[in-house]
Amino acid sequence: MEVCSLGLVELISGLSDGNTLLLALILSTMAMLSTTLGGLPVALLRGRDSGRSFSMLVDIGLGFSSGVMFVASFTSLLIPAIEDFGLPLPISGLVTGALVIHGVNAIIPHEHLIKGYEGPAGALRKLRAAWLVALAVIIHNLPEGLSIGVATAFEVRDAITLGIAIAIQDAPEGLAVALPVYATTGSLRRAVLYAWLSGLSEVVLALPSAALASLSASLLPLAMGFGAGAMIYVVSHEALPETHRSGHENKATLSFFSGFILMLALDTMLG
Template sequence: MLENFIQNLAEWILAVSNGEIIWVAFYAGLFVAIMTSLGAMVAIFARRIPEEGVDFSLSFAAGVMIVASFTSLILPAIESTDSFAPAGVGIALGVLLIYAIDRLLPHEHLVKGYEGPKSMKNRLRKVWLLVIAVIIHNLPEGMAVGTSLVYNLEVGLVTAIAIGIQDFPEGTVVSLPLATLQKKRLQPILMGILSGFAEMAMVLLGAYFFTLFSWLLPYGLGMAGGAMLYVTVKEMIPEIYKSEKSETLVTLGFFAGFYVMLLLDSMLG
């Protein structure tokens, strides 16, 4: 049933887009942006999110991203060329790209604290440092959707659906802590929405670039996979395992995300 839904969705989107991949990317990007925005709007009704809820949401996202890195990006890159070399180069480029952004852009994590140039630590407000950290995390997700859409429409839509599902709690995780920090509602919600549309911009950029330079697509798939793996392993997993008291819940959240993405991907097998 889900497989038929994805195939019918792919045919409908192609029809309304007149076969233009950029319009397909626009709709997919709009979907992930809306899901992030809806999650951010939870801050209108809720005062706070339990710490266990934050940990479960982030670990769910990590599970989705780990599987998507391989099934939607790295393995297709290898299969499309019958060689590991382009995928391997792409993975390394993705890791280096996010590593450089991580080091050069000032940002702050709620748990790990400040990262980036020390000279910028006191020049930006804490709220902007937190938002920049979220946007850095969202860049690989947007790139993953955009590049996978160029590779295969149905694979790209599965990736967009899975990323969108985990973007809803991510949007909440962004806006609620900011609302608590600032004692305000509107600005944190707008910050969460901004992070979603930054992700949409990467969907469009990735799709546009690799449509123009299709011969680079295997490298792009590997790069998006490497970038997502870096963010998951270096940023998200240390963040969610910060406290020993919720280890079981975190692990369950990770495997819930793992299974959801694997199930969605298997529908196309």
């Protein structure tokens, strides 16, 4: 398995041919495709409301994604930045990333699957619920696209490890996006479209973040810390609390550790 994993790293590295923007495009496109494909299993549902089973699948998927994101924040971003640039700049970026996502979370109206509406009160009546859900997913995915872009400007192998990990965890995340849309509309096309849009947001942010981080080496420790802080904030404030609201805490926690262990294994095999 390790040989196959290393072969994948070499393949992606060869395709990018040392071009940072091309590598960011390849990795973020992998994540987008994984998110889209993750939404397809909703076709197996029968009816518009799968009740507790629907909620359980969402919690398990978000738990797994959270485990991968949490470890990746450290192994692919924060620890390499501290090892190469020292503590102050990466930690400054970490705090800034968390604060920025907190601000985005407060300003942009969005709808959580269980928690419900969050954002300015006046915007609730102006936006349809489906778009509120889509905005929530985009907020969740912003740190992932940002982190892919920043990592490509630092070290190719770490970036590919991170990109593969995000692509893996994006499959259950795509299902978590598509399930509520399908449950409320009964439209497979719309459910998969929303999953695709959530993945597309990663591509949109990965490219400019890669370009910006490539401009100056002095920006890298701040940018890597920023990406880590943004992802950790999403896991702590958004994803994990959402998995503990409907009685599936044990399954969500087991799923979290599954993602946690998988990311550690990937980092060991590919790093």
